[in-house]
Amino acid sequence: MNCEVVAIGTELLLGQVVDTNSSWIGEQLALAGIDSHFQTKVGDNLERIVAVLRLALERSDAVICCGGLGPTQDDITRDAIAAVMGVELVRDPALVEAIRARFGARGREMPANNLRQAELPRGASALPVQPGTAPGLRCPVGDKVVYAVPGVPWEMKEMVSRCVLPELRQRAGITGVIASRTLRTWGLSESKLAEVLDDEIRRLDDTGEATIAFLASGWEGLKVRITAKGDDEGSVAAVLDAEEARIRQLVGDVVFGVDDDTMESVVLEALRRRSATLGLAESLTGGLIGARISAVPGCSDVFRGGIVAYDRRVKLEVLGCPDVGAVSEEMVRAMAQGACRVLGADIGLAVTGVAGPDPHDGQEPGTVWVGLARGERTEARLLHLPFDRERTRQFTCITALDLLRRRLRDDGI
Amino acid sequence: MNCEVVAIGTELLLGQVVDTNSSWIGEQLALAGIDSHFQTKVGDNLERIVAVLRLALERSDAVICCGGLGPTQDDITRDAIAAVMGVELVRDPALVEAIRARFGARGREMPANNLRQAELPRGASALPVQPGTAPGLRCPVGDKVVYAVPGVPWEMKEMVSRCVLPELRQRAGITGVIASRTLRTWGLSESKLAEVLDDEIRRLDDTGEATIAFLASGWEGLKVRITAKGDDEGSVAAVLDAEEARIRQLVGDVVFGVDDDTMESVVLEALRRRSATLGLAESLTGGLIGARISAVPGCSDVFRGGIVAYDRRVKLEVLGCPDVGAVSEEMVRAMAQGACRVLGADIGLAVTGVAGPDPHDGQEPGTVWVGLARGERTEARLLHLPFDRERTRQFTCITALDLLRRRLRDDGI
Incomplete structure (x- = not known):
């Protein structure tokens, strides 16, 4: 079974x-065990959409x-599909009512234009x-x-995951379950991770139990995705559990989530878990660590806030740091304290740097x-980040948070 | 003249x-006056790349x-194009030397694999x-x-802008100059901007002097792009200048850049310009305003830093605010002071909110x-942002900075 994707809209071409x-649909198809060999963008032009659909139906x-x-x-899109099917559009009274009800629920009248959305090519169904x-x-x-x-991402995703993919899998006679689990890591490069997992990847190639893929995701970390197939959810979950345990044993504590x-x-x-509160002192990141922490709803129970000590005088006057080099071990220790x-x-x-x-x-x-x-303990770590300004700041954030994660785990601060 | 885009790589389909x-090439083609009706993604499969190229050459x-x-x-890609041309690949000695020299400049030997990159379909040129x-x-x-x-974005962009687009324009006999200018705005919705500019857009439709397009860009603001064509750079710049002035007069001070x-x-x-330094007090944004400000290289001459007063006690103890509601006019005034x-x-x-x-x-x-x-003056503004958590925080940032921009301009703080 293979399935093409056609994205329709002149704004995409421009x-x-x-x-x-x-991209999202392609990823979901792959996870569902369905091949996708071509993906096409075409503008809002009837003749060209029809041509693209005809070709797609020939080869997929x-x-x-x-x-x-x-x-x-x-x-x-409705008109183009009707042309490809060689049928006319017909208005579905049940759809008219469903659309009217959606507007009604928000206290609005359905505009006359929206009647178009209740039209279906004859023989099609909603x-x-x-x-x-x-x-x-x-x-x-x-x-x-x-x-x-629809092109609206959240509407599209709901329909594709809950309806289109299950139907395509059924058509393809794929009865088993495919599931994946993503291990989030920080601390090893992609090539180093691949090296450490090389034997395991070979073993999986032989046994076919599962597959492993790496996805570099900037300051979100490097993702290791395990995908497994099986007869039912229980057996797939067991394979994923076993594989996760094996990978964790091989790569160690770089897995943060x-x-x-x-x-x-x-x-x-x-x-x-430790009822500990956190305060930040940020220099080169300018507030980026606090911005990320506070992006998580409900962080206020443990996040006190931060001092963005961009200017040297803020380090000295607000944080009470000594008059030493702005980018030095002594400075960063004093900032953290x-x-x-x-x-x-x-x-x-605390972070300070160039x-x-x-x-x-x-x-x-x-x-x-x-x-x-x-408490009484203060430590400092020196990093050398060979990146541009933005990535240096981003990687400083995740590396600093990762140090905190390790200490919270190691010795229950 | 129309030109298709074919993106090659299995990782794109997955x-x-x-x-x-x-998307970037599509935008550049449009700006260069060249139509693009189809854009296709295809995997690393010779037969399918050849089929996509043959089709593209039929219709474009x-x-x-x-x-x-x-x-x-x-x-x-080289092999697929050679197959479409019906020729073989030949190694170009000058290219071998050019590639070897690039490795040499970085103090490295050219790996044998890279010899592939010196191969061209017979009749093609580098x-x-x-x-x-x-x-x-x-x-x-x-x-x-x-x-x-190449698929590497910066290499691709250099080649397309400096070589491919000029050649395509020459082929198409497009001798004139096309240029665009983007006005960055904040403060009016897209529909409101379109309403205010409605007469001007009609006028441009009639005269064909220039076109206007709107691009909503989240917390980067709403962009108004003016595009004009002319015989030479001077005359196009004059049209853009005149149009910019007309739009600024119509939409007023929402244009920030x-x-x-x-x-x-x-x-x-x-x-x-005013030799004034800035300090921040951020609550709901958690450092996001400081992060944006400090993303700009060289900000340290005027940016002192900030207090991320996420917890109430930080507002009181560090910023010295009175014991009033965390989301109130009195609180935000005290935070700013x-x-x-x-x-x-x-x-x-200062910003505080939910x-x-x-x-x-x-x-x-x-x-x-x-x-x-x-100095002596403190003011406060209340916003109601009907968005999710992330957009509420982002729109708070740009709205707060926009208030500061207006005051700096109005009355030379």
Whole structure:
């Protein structure tokens, strides 16, 4: 079974909107065990959409079209599919009522334009999952099928995951379960991880139990995704559990979380478990660590706040640091201790360094000190980050939070 | 003249990498006056790449292929184009030397694999612009042409802007100059801007002098792009100048910058002109404003730093605020004054509010106070932002910086 993706919208060709929908659908198809060999972007032009759909149906078993289901004159995906099927559009009274009800629920009248969204090519049916006002379509063409879903990402994702993928899997006779689990790591490069896991990847190639893929994700860390197939959810979960344990044993404590965990959420959870509060002292990052921490809802129980000591005088006057080099071990230790004291926090995390592009205080760009103070204990670590300004700042954030994560785990601050 | 884009790489189909290259090329083609009707992603499979290229050459005048020019066995764009041309690959001694010299310049030996990159389909030529180790290709097919450029974005962009686009424009007989200018705005919605500019857009439709497009860009603001064509750079610049002046007159002071200006860079420039220093007091944003300000290299001359007063006690103990509601006018005024005093800054900018998802202190999510203190004067503004947590925080940032921008301009703080 293979399935093409067709993204419809002139704004995609003009680069006004980046087509992330096709990428997401491609990933989901792969995870579902369905091949996708071609993905095409085409503008809001009837003749060209029809040509793309005809070609897609020649070379693939199924097509997912994304976009062009809105209520305006530009939205012609329905018309194009009807032309490919050689049928006319008919208005479905049940869909009219469903759309009217959605507007009603928000206290609004349905505009006349939206009646277009209740039209279906004869022989097509509306998908049972409809998160917004646009219904999705299931359109049989001979023994093949065209699905049409809206371009609004959250509506598209709901329809594809809950309806289109299960139907495609059923068509393909894929009865088993495919599931994946993502281990979030920080501390080893992609090539180093691949080296450490080389024997295990070979073993999996031989046994076919599972596959491993690496996804570098900037300051979100490096993701290791395990994918396994099996007859039922229980057996797949068991394979994933066993494989996760094996990988953790091989790569050690660089794994900081699983699936939706982030470095921030993991650190906040660890702080909560120990009822410890956190204060920050940030120089080169300018508030980036605090911004990430506070992106997590409910962080206020353990996050006190921070001092953005960008200017030297703030380090001295607000944090009470000594008059030493701004990028030095002594400075970062004093900043971390100052964060505890000034913010009334149990733990102080501090960073100071040179983000670049120019050297500062006689230090090269990428020279960064991380400091951690907790009670009587203060420690400092020196980093050399060979990146541009933005990545130096981002990698400083995750590296500092990772140091805190390790200490919270090691010795129960 | 129309030109298709073909992005080559299995990782694109699998969604491991989002294809932003095609979007960028599509935008550049549009700006250069060249139509692009189809953009296709295809994996690293010879037969399928050949099929996609043949089809593209049937329906378009030119093709830009992106990706698959690296030194590994997966990189088969050269082979696919040779198959489409019906010729063999030949090694170009001059290219071998050029690639060897690039490695040499970095003190490295050229690996044997990279010899593949010196191969060209017979009849093709290497592009004169070569920013990395991969040469780009110009491959004539009958009276049409296939360009192949690397998938590495900066290499691709150099080759496309400096070589491919000028050649395509020449082929198309487009002799004039096309240029665009982007006005960066904050303060009016897209529909409101469109309403205010409605008559002007109609006028431009009639005269054909220029076109206007809107690009919503989240907390980067709403962009208004003016595009004009003319015989030479001078006359196009004159049209853009005149149109910019007309739009500024119609929309007023929501225009905060032009082209690469950002709200942060504009505010920093204005502070510099007045030799005024800035201190921040951030609650719901947790450091996001400081992170943005400090993303700009060289900000340290006017940016002192900030207090991230996430916890109530930090507001009281560090900023010296009174014991009033955390989300209140009195609190935000005291925070702004505290930022000046504690950080030794001329201007204090403060934000406090409810990012959500839950209410806080009896206030609904999206309730945000912005405070600005400068010398004796302190002012406060109340916002109601109907967004999710992340966008509420982001829009708080740009709205607070925009208030500061207006005051710096109005009355020379």
